[in-house]
Amino acid sequence: MSNLNRNIKILFGVFSVLFFGLIAYLTYFQIYERDRLITSSYSVYNRRLIEQEKKILRGSILDRNGIVLAKSIIEADGSQKREYLDGSAFAQVIGYSRRIYQQGNAGIEKAYDRELLGMVGNDPIIILRKLVLAKGQVGDNVYLTIDKTLQDLAYKEMEGKKGAVVALNPKTGEILAMVSTPSYDPNTLGENWKEIMTSPDNVVLNRATQGLYPPGSVFKIVTTAAVLTYEPELYNKTFDCKGYIIVDGNRINDFGGIAHGIEDFKQAFYRSCNSFFIQIGLDLGSENLQSMAYNFGLDKRVPLEIDTAKNYFPPIEGKVALAETSIGQGKILVTPLTMALVASAVANDGVIMKPYLMRYVADPISGTVIEKSTPSQYLNPISKKVADTIKQLMIGAVNDKEGTGKAAQIPGITVAGKTGTAENPHGAPHAWFVGFAPAENPQIVVSVIVENGGEGGKVAAPIARDIIRSYLTK
């Protein structure tokens, strides 16, 4: 047996590689796979999380100023109870946790489940401190970007109506208010689970992020953006509005059938003239319009911590579809949050910041910040120049004597906005308004929709006005 010893040494090499392979793989697992495994949706099968949850006092959810919105208390029998202090106004945003109601998971309670259980940033020192200082363990507190005062006001304005309000800071993407009505009282979710889940008004649906609506005339912002970007000479066009326009033999009426006569682009935007924008859309072509809509993300799902619906923007086929799309009718469906982002592009020099709901997560005992959101860009659909031109048009739509959004005027503050009155198969048109203020240095963007509310300028604009006024004069 020649080379016996050499071969045994080779064997030693082989086994060494195998054993150190095990060590290397385990190390790799702990560095890269571990977090993914713990956070994955398969963690439902991880009984550790459920056991731990029972021992940990779930963290609180607070508004941006530290006002408590949801907290857990320990009952006499040792079990935990979740209390929602501003229940109905925050119901859809905050949502509920599977760990409390077994059946399901939604909203912030779902998105920040691990944080609320104190399971992120596994810094041994923080864990040790928690163990020593607190009896039992406590989860971390989640601070939202939402301002409770604003949220309450928006909820009050929407009471008795169906629809949604989104307010956000265009410069950072922080969501300041997000209301969906009709709502429900999450404190009764335990007893009334079935009724709430199957309510005919779909109260658990967060209409702000998951409700899909035709945008109506609010979409004219996008049409205008396409004109200014791809066919700027159309901006100088004038048109004789007869109160209707015939496209391929189909007659499309202006709202109320009013003939505006000869008008230029500005006047048409202020008055929200459908005939004019249909003609402009036909001149612009479906490709340009579609490409600008895609720039604004109207075919995408808006990224957010909580669930959002995918906007719907099918390819435009044929002249009639193009005509309808130019004025935000036809097959397009968007969420109120998406339209707030469209307005925020105009307010923020063409840049849409990525929206977010969590400001920071902190350890309740030491106050140490464990996670923090930082503003980041989401889309950049238009140039600053185009944004500035549209901003002037939107100022006009609110402040011109013929503007459709006059109801949004606030003395001393320049509001910019656009109304929409979206025809839909479910009855009266949906009332839309998107706007921002102060126009010179926008601090807040508001998007309002009232389902089957009627005219946007009459129904939605005053709601937006009150929210903007409250936020800027506080």
Next chain:
Amino acid sequence: MEEYIKTGSKAMKNVFWIFVIAFLLLFIHNKPKGFDTIYFTLAFPILIYIVYYLHVRLFPLGEIQFIILTSFLTEMGLIMIYRVTPDLLIKQIVWIAIGFLLYFISSYISKYYDLLYKLKYGEAIYIALTIALLGSTLIFGREIGGAKNWLTFDGIYVQPAELAKIIYIIFLAKYLCTRRETKDIIILGLITLAILGIFVLEKDLGMAFLFYATTVLLIFVSTSNLLYTAVGIGLFVLGGIISYFLFWHVRVRIEAWLNPWMDVPGKTYQIVQSLFAIAAGGFFGTGLGMGHPEYIPVVASDFIFSAICEEFGLLGAVAIILVYFVIMYRGIKVALNAKDGFGALVATGLISMFSLQVFTIIGGVIKFIPLTGVTLPFVSYGGSSMVMSFVTLGMLNGIALKEEQQDVQFESQY
């Protein structure tokens, strides 16, 4: 020599204190049910000290590391077994004691391993024994945990394959010492195929792999023929592919390895629970008694390594792997220093089978390779595996001592 013993007893002191601290913690956390548990727990450190000093006395030139390292491994096993299923503790301590006894016996016997070589018709006897042992479960066996590889005698469960492993290695060594022609290797291949056939019928994939891989490695070591090795590996891959399509349980294992998420409540439940446990442990572990290793199925035997990962973390897990590495290194040393080819081949076979088993089960539970159910030597709960692991190391010790004995004879003759 003095120095050597000093280092050894220092290591034993560490082993002792780990045991004391761990069991004090465990007893606070999980009160012992009866006095029996306490007596047996106290007996363990006494046992390992007696074994240690006996070894130093009886085999001054023996492989004392085997004693220190197995003391550590068995105590880690006891800690985790008490942690997850306290009722098994006493039985396991008894198995360890029997194991140590057999270690000494096999050390003595295998000093005379040349008798095994000289035995007439040795090869035929060894292979017949191997096949008889493996086949016995096919006829009289019971199916536990999906594999039909157990025999029961009055409530005692025995895995004949554990003993067959050692006899098969002796067969291989004897065969390869004298027969290394191509036709011999082909015959050996056919014999291995027959053995694999038995394992396939028993659905014991882990053992099939261990036997096959050890055969290929020993053929390589004895013949230096890379072609045989390459053919061996090629056939392994081919066989794997064929059995993937032929056998449902092979397919399940491989699919669970490729995508553990396909059926978490069903087919992949075990491996996913194991991964959750390892992830829960992180780098430093949850701490003894603070995790939930009891959520893993069959945690005391096949998945004990995952339990260690959970409560002792990556650090503890790496420590265990390094201990096996040192045992492997000592085993290779014994093979290199063996006085003759037969001794070297037996030693190589034993340490190969041992190391492959460690790699197979650790790699399996951490999802590095597809999972097959074999035990983690010295740590997992189970009598057959524990006892035969001790015999393996005892035989290696004996082979090491053979050399010493001859030297002594040599000196006394002149």
